[in-house]
Amino acid sequence: MSDLYSIIDNSSLLMFLFYPRRQHSKPPDGAFDIAVPVEAGLEIVCRAYIGQKDKPWILYFHGNGEVVSDYDGIAPLYTGRGLNLLVTDYRGYGASGGKPAFKEMVEDCHKIFDHLYSQFSAGGEEKSWYAMGRSLGSISALELADRSPERLAGLIVESGFISVANLIRHLGLPFPGDLTPLEEEYRRLTGAIKLPALVIHGEYDRLVPLGQGKQLYDSLGTEEKELVVIPRADHNDIMFVDAQKYMDAIESFVRR
Numbered sequence: 001m002s003d004l005y006s007i008i009d010n011s012s013l014l015m016f017l018f019y020p021r022r023q024h025s026k027p028p029d030g031a032f033d034i035a036v037p038v039e040a041g042l043e044i045v046c047r048a049y050i051g052q053k054d055k056p057w058i059l060y061f062h063g064n065g066e067v068v069s070d071y072d073g074i075a076p077l078y079t080g081r082g083l084n085l086l087v088t089d090y091r092g093y094g095a096s097g098g099k100p101a102f103k104e105m106v107e108d109c110h111k112i113f114d115h116l117y118s119q120f121s122a123g124g125e126e127k128s129w130y131a132m133g134r135s136l137g138s139i140s141a142l143e144l145a146d147r148s149p150e151r152l153a154g155l156i157v158e159s160g161f162i163s164v165a166n167l168i169r170h171l172g173l174p175f176p177g178d179l180t181p182l183e184e185e186y187r188r189l190t191g192a193i194k195l196p197a198l199v200i201h202g203e204y205d206r207l208v209p210l211g212q213g214k215q216l217y218d219s220l221g222t223e224e225k226e227l228v229v230i231p232r233a234d235h236n237d238i239m240f241v242d243a244q245k246y247m248d249a250i251e252s253f254v255r256r
Contacts, residue, residue, distance in 0.1 A: 005102030049075035061137025109140035202233030
């Protein structure tokens with residue numbers, strides 16, 4: 001699927017969809033960084049927030065304007081419930097090397113998961129892993145759910161989308177060309193996902209409208225899926241408008 005993004009990667013649209021920040025701070029107490037090699041001389045930095053090692057592990061792909069250190073204040077919502085949170089940056093973000101592009105982002109998510117799964121699942125302990133993507137990060141989470149279902153217990157998508165073309169139109173961005181092959185692959189991919197899935201979306205999301213989240217939910221091939229709408233929430237305040245409902249939905253899903 002990664003090659004289908006070349007039409008976007010080779011257009012001016014790329015600068016509107018990635019907002020890399022080089023901000024990277026020292027991990028807080030109880031957290032630590034992991035550098036994952038994705039190609040020769042290039043690493044992606046992830047941050048681990050450990051709750052209880054025998055509880056579920058969530059590999060989290062953040063939004064396009066965020067970095068891992070933004071989650072230092074959010075991670076306690078997860079670790080306080082015993083959940084383990086692994087937040088990953090993208091190329092060009094935080095302390096990670098390279099420049100962001102969709103092709104590499106899609107390819108890197110598999111290498112990141114392979115590395116972290118190997119590191120934290122060593123010793124023969126049974127662990128439950130979940131792929132979670134917020135906004136832009138939903139692309140990576142969906143990729144993992146499609147390609148690595150045997151190692152995942154479920155999929156969580158927050159503020160995600162099903163149609164890149166519709167999102168570009170909604171945002172009034174310059175159209176790069178014919179996105180039909182990419183749109184068709186998205187439909188195939190989501191329809192092929194049979195993992196249990198949780199879709200969370202803000203009622204008043206102005207960046208990625210709720211309709212996109214509902215279409216994504218409808219297109220998922222799994223019969224075990226749930227849609228949770230956070231009332232009054234927009235795109236960037238969804239975790240805070242009703243943190244109780246947001247986290248209750250995640251905890252209930254991963255402990256099911």
